[in-house]
Amino acid sequence: MLTTDGAEQARLRAPAQALLGPAAVATMRPQIARSVEASIDSVVGNEGPVDKVLADHTAAAALAAVLTTELSAKFLQMVRASRLVLNPLPQPALRLQTVAASTMVDRWTTSHVATLADVSEPQCPAERFATDPRLSSQEKAATMGLCIIGGFSPLTDLVTSGLMLARDPELRSKMLEAPTAFLEELVRWQSPVPFAARQALQDIDLPSGTVRGGQRCLVHLGAANHDPEQFENPSLFDPSREQGRPLGFGHGAHYCMGAALTRIALPTIWTAMLDRWHEFVLEGDSSWTSEPFPRRMRPAALRWAAR
């Protein structure tokens, strides 16, 4: 889907709406909330880097709910491994692990699609997707794999950076008041997926020069999200800003398939953690890792106040 265009991309993408489109994900809101709550209950008392001991579990819980599966140790291991596959520039030393991770995702999605498809009356978005006759089983497994690989990493990173920012009392109250606006601003400001790959269909004149038709280019969504003509004082993280057209979820035919899930999952996770704010502390500086992609904050250490 991500690497195709035109009719072929539309053919692959249309059935996926049954799984991740806004209407489909909205029906899963209660399951997402329950799965997230249970995942938090299961990690209370675990201490260490906030991504490993908490954010990964909550992000995996949201994904598990929408895919209609248990948040098992195997599922968690598989979605964690998927992070390696997302990296477009894997270190040579990690190539074998990347291949192994990709195989793990393929095997899991192939088996899960077969299980979901084995129903006479589909009841939930994942079953409706798995029984859709428009795609082959292999295409459905590949689509689900793309959602895991493309979705887990930005979800867990946003859980972490949101909680790190919420250490500031003023930002914490903004998160509590309007978690969706907080998310939209965080996706603009952080741009977790900072660029998209494209091929120019025709010559395009830009202030910085001409992109020739046929040339491949990286469109810098992160730079667009910090365009001062769109956003006043763009470096400022301001969840109450209203102006500008952010591009953090991309644009057009390839607009993020997981945006609706992200818009339900993140506010659910953050709100659940704000309810427990007095029960834990996050220790460590807020700083960004040096990797260009995915853009993420170094995780603070999570310590539970009372056990």
Ligand code: HEM
């Ligand atoms: C958490 C924040 C997320 C951000 C910032 C984000 C960002 C993006 C961006 C910028 C694109 C466009 C890529 C392009 O144009 O080449 C994209 C596409 C995509 N995203 Fe996300 N994403 C997020 C979460 C998710 C989640 C949770 C899922 C699935 C569960 C997901 C699944 C996808 C898929 C399948 C595509 C490809 C769509 C297509 O090619 O038609 N994303 N995402």
